[in-house]
Amino acid sequence: MSTDRFEAHDYYMMDELLTDEHKLIRDSSRAWVKETVSPIIEDCFEKAKFPEHILPGLGEIGAFGPYIPEEYGGAGLDQISYGLLMQELERCDSGLRSTASVQSSLVMYPIWKYGTEEQKQKFLPKLASGEWLGCFGLTEPDHGSNPGGMLTNFVDKGDHYLLNGSKMWISNSPLSQVAVVWAKNEEGRIHGLLVEKGMEGFTAPEMHGKHSLRASITGELIFNNVKIPKENLLPGRNGLGAPLSCLDSARYGIAWGAIGAGMDCYDLALRYSKERIQFGKPIASFQLIQKKLAEMITEITKAQFLTYRLGQLRNEGRATSAQISMAKRNNVEMALDIAREARQIHGAMGITNEYSIMRHMANLESVITYEGTHDIHLLITGLDVTGIAAFNS
Amino acid sequence: MKLLVCISKAPDTTSKIAFTDGNTKFDENGVQYIVNPYDEWYALVRALEIVEASGGTVTTITVGTEADNPVIRKALAIGANEAIRIDAEPKDPFFVAKQIAEHAKEGGYDIVLTGKETINYNGAQVGAMVAEFLDQPFVSLATKLDVNGNTATLERDVSGGLEVVEVATPFVLSAAKGMAEQRIPNMRGIMAARTKPLNVVAPVELAALTSVINYELPNAKAECKYIDPENMEELVELLHNEAKVI
Ligand SMILES: Cc1cc2nc3c(=O)[nH]c(=O)nc-3n(C[C@H](O)[C@H](O)[C@H](O)COP(=O)(O)OP(=O)(O)OC[C@H]3O[C@@H](n4cnc5c(N)ncnc54)[C@H](O)[C@@H]3O)c2cc1C
Numbered sequence: 001m002s003t004d005r006f007e008a009h010d011y012y013m014m015d016e017l018l019t020d021e022h023k024l025i026r027d028s029s030r031a032w033v034k035e036t037v038s039p040i041i042e043d044c045f046e047k048a049k050f051p052e053h054i055l056p057g058l059g060e061i062g063a064f065g066p067y068i069p070e071e072y073g074g075a076g077l078d079q080i081s082y083g084l085l086m087q088e089l090e091r092c093d094s095g096l097r098s099t100a101s102v103q104s105s106l107v108m109y110p111i112w113k114y115g116t117e118e119q120k121q122k123f124l125p126k127l128a129s130g131e132w133l134g135c136f137g138l139t140e141p142d143h144g145s146n147p148g149g150m151l152t153n154f155v156d157k158g159d160h161y162l163l164n165g166s167k168m169w170i171s172n173s174p175l176s177q178v179a180v181v182w183a184k185n186e187e188g189r190i191h192g193l194l195v196e197k198g199m200e201g202f203t204a205p206e207m208h209g210k211h212s213l214r215a216s217i218t219g220e221l222i223f224n225n226v227k228i229p230k231e232n233l234l235p236g237r238n239g240l241g242a243p244l245s246c247l248d249s250a251r252y253g254i255a256w257g258a259i260g261a262g263m264d265c266y267d268l269a270l271r272y273s274k275e276r277i278q279f280g281k282p283i284a285s286f287q288l289i290q291k292k293l294a295e296m297i298t299e300i301t302k303a304q305f306l307t308y309r310l311g312q313l314r315n316e317g318r319a320t321s322a323q324i325s326m327a328k329r330n331n332v333e334m335a336l337d338i339a340r341e342a343r344q345i346h347g348a349m350g351i352t353n354e355y356s357i358m359r360h361m362a363n364l365e366s367v368i369t370y371e372g373t374h375d376i377h378l379l380i381t382g383l384d385v386t387g388i389a390a391f392n393s
Numbered sequence: 394m395k396l397l398v399c400i401s402k403a404p405d406t407t408s409k410i411a412f413t414d415g416n417t418k419f420d421e422n423g424v425q426y427i428v429n430p431y432d433e434w435y436a437l438v439r440a441l442e443i444v445e446a447s448g449g450t451v452t453t454i455t456v457g458t459e460a461d462n463p464v465i466r467k468a469l470a471i472g473a474n475e476a477i478r479i480d481a482e483p484k485d486p487f488f489v490a491k492q493i494a495e496h497a498k499e500g501g502y503d504i505v506l507t508g509k510e511t512i513n514y515n516g517a518q519v520g521a522m523v524a525e526f527l528d529q530p531f532v533s534l535a536t537k538l539d540v541n542g543n544t545a546t547l548e549r550d551v552s553g554g555l556e557v558v559e560v561a562t563p564f565v566l567s568a569a570k571g572m573a574e575q576r577i578p579n580m581r582g583i584m585a586a587r588t589k590p591l592n593v594v595a596p597v598e599l600a601a602l603t604s605v606i607n608y609e610l611p612n613a614k615a616e617c618k619y620i621d622p623e624n625m626e627e628l629v630e631l632l633h634n635e636a637k638v639i
Contacts (some may be wrong), residue, residue, distance in 0.1 A: 028577050035577065060579040
């Protein structure tokens, strides 16, 4: 099985744009990942086993809600720090990053932004430490790219709400203590509800058979007349904009994460091509290999700057959803292209678990689909520049 | 227990090594620095373990410029209570040791810990000199340290075996591999490091005793030669005439 010899590449001395603390956070998370996760990740992937035991460690390195204020158990960090953490996790595995970005951006973020003080006190510290896991239920069997058409709904029963419906493709769901569930009220308005493990009529069965993100656990959420206490509604915001604002935060993290996956593949390809001898010389001496490597580092460098600038805009609260869509789309495609080229450079070895490339490639097929598919993000940019929506008739 | 740990920076092991100023100065351009591993993994972590078990404080000391602040912050993030930086370019081992000793003699430390050497210059002199300036015992290359009241027991690797040494505090030691295990800073530690004191103090006036005339890089690694397994004569010929090993 593979050993983690990763060395970071910083072609444009981008590190000079980071603070000492950014670098300390990044280097510490990288060291933790190498020590704790790299040795087990291939096995987890092969056996489709979610490494639950590392959750407290993820909490310790600050991967859960790093930008949540310290009073709620977060680290009160900026958006660049969040991005760097996601980069380091996805450098190892997109599933690892998924666990953290769902917890941070799709569970902690809405509770922090739209929850009551009691909800924040009850959930955020335990989610930040990794004692609890959370999930985000938006997608339904018949509503993926079009979540606004959702059928899951709740009815006001006076002293409680009654929730019915189902969600599908939900990361972390089978192991979650709390699910942030988006459902329509009687007027058809979307609200967020905090559904807790053990509530009567609520189940979260695991989904099997994924060829991608196998080290991350995915499941359904099934609500069969679930009584939800009224204090479990997120009062701060309603409408589709509420879940979409969470997705903005998660997609921003994915944009950084994808750079991590791309860097890992490039690093492996560069090293392998210098070590592998064919026709009496390292394959790195052939022009076609150099073209692949040169294009990889060019694309990584471009993505690093795009994403760093996006981080600055987010720090200032100025990044638009459309800007985030552009970065998510660009970077995930970049990483997937690099994974494919890196796999070719490795020849037959590239398909084995000696190298992380094929795992990254398989994982990125999920990443390019979830949190808005590749094409939907393109249409968001299209809408942004033309003012005309092309995804609904 | 009051412990003082000497911390210096060293280039990351993946750095490209080059020199400037007519090969008299290390070229720092583009070099990433880490905490010298012997200082961090062994001396600092063992010091922290000791105060965690039986109370006390760990202070770090660095002779260096502002460029050393990141590695000092890392030491604080790992768990040191406070840091001192003597604001001077480290000129030579004598200069560094004297600066540290000047501070240490006022500080009333029970143990001064250094790494056995820095991984860039491999001088291995600072600890011994600090001990001399403080007129304290010195235990070099310690792989194990236990403290019981005013007595410390240390282990050292010696040729073909182990030496167990006992020494009364205060004393100075240099730490070698085995004394402790690397600790990765966690987010709490990184956040706490923001507000821990990093005291910058002026150096004492002092001239260095040595100066570097020249650095040289080792010869580039020769390319690997492949010899046909049928052609033993050529192999012997090359080993004899070219490599001159037989
Ligand atoms: C591993 C994994 C984990 C996930 N985790 C979560 C989670 O935690 N929470 C959650 O809520 N969801 C989650 N999802 C669901 C994910 O967000 C959806 O799969 C995604 O939004 C796409 O929906 P869909 O699969 O129904 O595809 P569809 O919407 O059916 O899309 C199928 C294809 O049609 C295209 N298409 C759709 N509409 C248009 C249009 N108007 N114009 C052009 N093309 C269009 C799409 O681009 C795509 O190529 C996860 C998915 C995966 C694979």
